[in-house]
Amino acid sequence: MTGGNDTADAAQPHPKSRGAARRAMRRGPTIDDVAELAGVSRGTVSRVLNGARYVSPAALKAVERAVRTTGYTVNQSARSLVTKQSNAVAFVLSEPQERLFEDPNFSVLLRCCTQALAEHDISLILMLESSDAERDRVLRYVRGGHVDGVLLISAHSGDPLIADLASGVVPAVACGKPGGPEAAIPYVAAEDTEGARQMTRHLVAQGRKRIGMIACTQVVGGQERLQGYRDVLGRKARGRLVVDTSDYSFAAGAAAMRELLSVSPDIDAVFAASDLLAAGALAELRRAGRRVPDDVAVGGFDDSRIARETDPPLTTIRQPLERVAADMVDVLLRLIRREPASSRLLPTELVLRESA
């Protein structure tokens, strides 16, 4: 029965004595240890632990000292059990991950969210949601109350998680406007339409006549970028000059550029809906022997790291990703505290480099 009991030293430890048996095999000090050392009660220690109100200066000092000398840390499980708060939020990635992980923006977002949360002593739990099994796990996890809220990155409409989150049971914030009519989830995003207008206007101002676009209308943000392009070009935006790709990847950018080149060889500018797409276009243009920006100007979107590393460096639209992350966390925390909070739109900015 006792398969492999190795600490069989004490003959019969009588089960009633608390303090005795405790120190023997405990992981760390408990709130009772602190209380005892400080000469106060559990309750008082608990009070100083969560915003010391109604505790005398003397007691406060004693407890703080006791905490320090014992090296006490609160047991989050025990606390969660009663407060029903986990002090953790899920960062859910619902795109096919390879694609998204390829996106340098994502790293920035992840990093900044982690940092912003850490300041509030909340931990970030990373969850992937691409296969059905994973989707199921995420759903169970979130519904099970394991997290206080969800940061939703790049959600597909039709995802059962969205419906759940939209119902407001679990606070959630999306990055970028979620698609689908059911998606009533608050979100934080850049002003995609206006950003696209800025870039298109810039290309026009340069005297470019045949301005193509590599779009990606799978996501709402992508649709808005296309809209911005059309806003500026008006009727001049012929359909033939727009290629819609399936994703924001380097390879897709190259393929789209190839198509653009074959359909319209006299193209003299191209606006790609992301830097990665633009980088792919750049590679294809070089292969085709076109000089950038002399023959063809190239504009990107995002101002991600890659924009500085292409040859030539990309003229692009800066998305304030650090702020997006910070705002997502801010909105989520408000929602968790049941405070009112709504979606936010952040301004973009044209960054001039050499490609256009």
Add this chain to the structure above:
Amino acid sequence: MTGGNDTADAAQPHPKSRGAARRAMRRGPTIDDVAELAGVSRGTVSRVLNGARYVSPAALKAVERAVRTTGYTVNQSARSLVTKQSNAVAFVLSEPQERLFEDPNFSVLLRCCTQALAEHDISLILMLESSDAERDRVLRYVRGGHVDGVLLISAHSGDPLIADLASGVVPAVACGKPGGPEAAIPYVAAEDTEGARQMTRHLVAQGRKRIGMIACTQVVGGQERLQGYRDVLGRKARGRLVVDTSDYSFAAGAAAMRELLSVSPDIDAVFAASDLLAAGALAELRRAGRRVPDDVAVGGFDDSRIARETDPPLTTIRQPLERVAADMVDVLLRLIRREPASSRLLPTELVLRESA
């Protein structure tokens, strides 16, 4: 007194009746709800929840059905409180993060670790450790028993966390051999030395005479790559042809290449200790008007995403990062279960593309 009680229907809810008050304001069903519905006891439900041994087929079936109809999920906090296991591990990043997040390898590692852990129903908590405040938080967090183990990415020797983890109190696995004498932490890494030899041999076989190296000896893996280069070149590896950079970044690669070109203008090959470094070198070579690979061959290391996107695409050494991640998780889980587990070294492979 009853400050804001909104379900005040019963006059005096007598405090002893459990089942009654429960359903009113609970978050989700508990194990007792399941037990009641299945017509068995708490204990039996608990047994089926954790590997159903000693439970009759009838009971098993009843419980499973009850779980399904109630939509029950275990309360991880309650479970952790008694088992002292959190079913979570920390993924700790201790480099200055901007730098590391820039590394495409990191994303792969993070993704694969998350996936591998998810298969065991363990969640990954991302923690950054660059500022002192963050370092402190991570330390408290890990020591506080909030996680069952730690995946340590790119640790500095001298980090107090390392000392802690090396002591074996909390299971940990490092990615890449940790530096410093105190670092007795198990690790998983690629065979850096052999990989570097493969690349250097390849360059030699191509008839290259003046082969430079852009090294990064800040980390042990980087030292080993330099060693591999020296192993093959022997005395021919003059000091002047080696530039040691401070980090694995694009900018550092460009700067190092510039130095190499000025010190040794007749250089005809360069082996960079990472793809990012190689990409920077490529950019610098183009700026200097050297053709790759005609004038100068360039070899990278990692076979990260970027190797396929440079112009020309990089010949590089493939590190089996997916396996590194999987093995890290495997080793960590063994350690957590108190099973024996030791460091692992994974083979590398030469990937031929166009740059060399």
Add this chain to the structure above:
DNA sequence: CAGTACTCTGTGAGCGTTCACAGAATCGGC
């Protein structure tokens, strides 16, 4: 000084699990 209002403190109960234990049922083998 009574009354009232604060500040401060300790205590009991309960959060939802697991685990050890004890008892009930079943099954062979004699």
Add this chain to the structure above:
DNA sequence: GCCGATTCTGTGAACGCTCACAGAGTACTG
């Protein structure tokens, strides 16, 4: 038909914390 295994089940007791409550001081008002 009794014994010892073996399988199966229910029942306290924790785990470490927070929260509501009650009671003890202290201070200010009338």
